[in-house]
Amino acid sequence: MTHTPKYLTTRQLARMWLVSEATIKRWADAGHLHFTRTVGGHRRFSYEDATRFQTERGLGPTSTAKRRAAATTTTVKPAARVRASVFARLAKEFFDAITDGREEVAATILLNAFLKGVEPAKMFDEALAVAMKRVGKLWHEGEMSVADEHVATGVAVRAVEALGSAVRREHAEVPLAVCCALEDEWHSLAVLCAQVLLESEGWTVKNLGPHTPFFALSDALEKYRPALVCVSSSAHRSLERSAREYEQFRKAAQAHGARIVLGGEGFRDEAIRRRFPADLHADNFRDLLKFIHQQFPRTQA
Numbered sequence: 309m310t311h312t313p314k315y316l317t318t319r320q321l322a323r324m325w326l327v328s329e330a331t332i333k334r335w336a337d338a339g340h341l342h343f344t345r346t347v348g349g350h351r352r353f354s355y356e357d358a359t360r361f362q363t364e365r366g367l368g369p370t371s372t373a374k375r376r377a378a379a380t381t382t383t384v385k386p387a388a389r390v391r392a393s394v395f396a397r398l399a400k401e402f403f404d405a406i407t408d409g410r411e412e413v414a415a416t417i418l419l420n421a422f423l424k425g426v427e428p429a430k431m432f433d434e435a436l437a438v439a440m441k442r443v444g445k446l447w448h449e450g451e452m453s454v455a456d457e458h459v460a461t462g463v464a465v466r467a468v469e470a471l472g473s474a475v476r477r478e479h480a481e482v483p484l485a486v487c488c489a490l491e492d493e494w495h496s497l498a499v500l501c502a503q504v505l506l507e508s509e510g511w512t513v514k515n516l517g518p519h520t521p522f523f524a525l526s527d528a529l530e531k532y533r534p535a536l537v538c539v540s541s542s543a544h545r546s547l548e549r550s551a552r553e554y555e556q557f558r559k560a561a562q563a564h565g566a567r568i569v570l571g572g573e574g575f576r577d578e579a580i581r582r583r584f585p586a587d588l589h590a591d592n593f594r595d596l597l598k599f600i601h602q603q604f605p606r607t608q609a
């Protein structure tokens with residue numbers, strides 16, 4: 309069984325952020341970085357507080373990775389192989405946690421990965437989605453009950469929400485995105501992941517959630533004037549109707565200057581992509597991340 313410690317030590321944080329232990333203590337004692345003390349008087353930092361501080365200070369994944377690279381004098385590691393095994397382990401630990409119903413452990417796994425420099429986009433594509441596919445397979449093969457599948461998904465949702473509240477950045481002026489899943493679509497996790505990914509990149513997000521008809525999305529265009537709209541679908545219940553309503557929505561989005569990103573299995577097929585033209589047909593969250601970096605470079609920290 310996975311055992312994930314609840315707190316981080318001064319030394320662990322110093323190693324993660326490539327600063328001295330004295331710096332961590334100074335930040336903590338100045339009240340910037342919240343901590344508690346052990347009985348023996350040692351400082352302990354929760355994952356949530358450490359993650360929030362990392363985000364606020366721009367010590368986030370990208371900068372951490374860059375600083376690590378700068379601090380390393382050795383040549384390039386066999387990154388692809390190392391990364392693959394890291395993600396495989398992450399996916400397994402996350403799967404174990406959600407199928408055991410261990411909310412705190414599941415959240416800590418995501419927060420810990422973020423602290424270690426894993427971008428949310430990669431975390432979602434290569435660990436969370438992989439774990440969820442395994443859940444889906446077991447359910448499909450009758451090896452997991454519907455009840456257990458629901459519990460596991462609920463735990464996964466709350467873990468992503470916990471990550472979201474820790475990585476959200478407060479900015480005075482930020483671009484706004486609207487995210488949702490299509491009408492009759494009850495898979496909500498991918499939309500939530502899109503929200504957290506965008507928030508970690510400094511966006512404000514209105515998540516309309518699952519089962520959102522196109523007319524409601526058009527209303528949201530009027531109300532929020534988003535720069536970006538992200539829509540997820542796992543399958544179309546009525547393709548003709550959906551394509552018709554999409555066309556109206558797309559015209560409204562163009563009139564408002566909003567870009568459209570479509571993702572999920574429901575938009576994977578090339579023929580469907582032609583019927584649903586968009587600024588991006590995303591295969592995964594890395595595609596979305598790349599797209600916003602290219603299209604909205606000013607939002608980068």
Ligand code: B12
Nearest residue numbers: 437440444493494495496497498540543571572590592596
């Ligand atoms: C959890 C789950 C449910 C839960 C959802 C609860 C919730 N709150 O979300 C419940 C129990 C409600 C459910 C219901 C159903 N489900 Co279901 N479900 C799943 C499961 C196990 C996980 C889905 C998930 O959250 N994945 C996590 C996300 C992050 O990953 P992802 O969906 O793979 O998305 C990736 C990409 O597609 C992309 N992406 C997706 N959307 C977006 C959006 C944007 C903007 C971007 C950039 C990227 C992107 O990025 C992700 C990461 O790379 C999958 C199993 C699987 N193989 O995926 C089945 C699965 C999706 N479900 C399936 C089915 C059949 C159903 C039901 C029809 C079952 C039924 N008979 O009632 C209903 C449909 C309900 C409805 N009308 O929507 C099938 C879908 C097959 C298909 N394409 O038609 C799957 C694949 C299971 C299977 N093996 O058959 N399900």
